[in-house]
Amino acid sequence: MLNTILDKLPxxxxxxxxxxxxxxxxxxxxxLVQKAVMLSQGLTLAPIDWLDIVMHSSGGLLALAVYRRSRQRAAEAASASSNPMPSDDEQA
Incomplete structure (x- = not known):
């Protein structure tokens, strides 16, 4: 189901x-840099800071998922074109 959603995104x-x-x-x-610095300094993050991390990370995670799916589809297309399925006549 996730792949069908990712396939629809350009x-x-x-x-x-x-x-x-x-x-x-x-x-x-x-x-994200600001929050990483805060975490490295040992500061306590408020709930809004965690929401900020999730929100700003989500765009990058979506971009990464779309990139990986597009590479996967390209590899599937390349392997399908290099190894075509034999027709019924060729199998006999």
């Missing part, structure tokens, strides 16, 4: 906007 725009969403806001620093 890979180029999905990966582009997913990557943009990961680094937003660009100035003064991306939220």
């Amino acid at each position: 890979p180029g725009p999905t990966m582009f906007f997913g990557a943009i969403y990961v680094v937003m806001p660009i100035l003064p620093e991306p939220h």
Whole structure:
């Protein structure tokens, strides 16, 4: 079911906007970088900070999933074209 959803998404725009969403806001620093610094300093994160991590990570995870699925479909198409299925006449 997930593959059918990923197949309907256009890979180029999905990966582009997913990557943009990961680094937003660009100035003064991306939220994911800010949260990583906070975690590395041992600061306690509020629930809104965890929501921020999930929201900004989701675009990148979606972009990664679409990229992997498009590569998988390309590999399946390449293997299908190099190894065509024999017809009924050829099997006999």
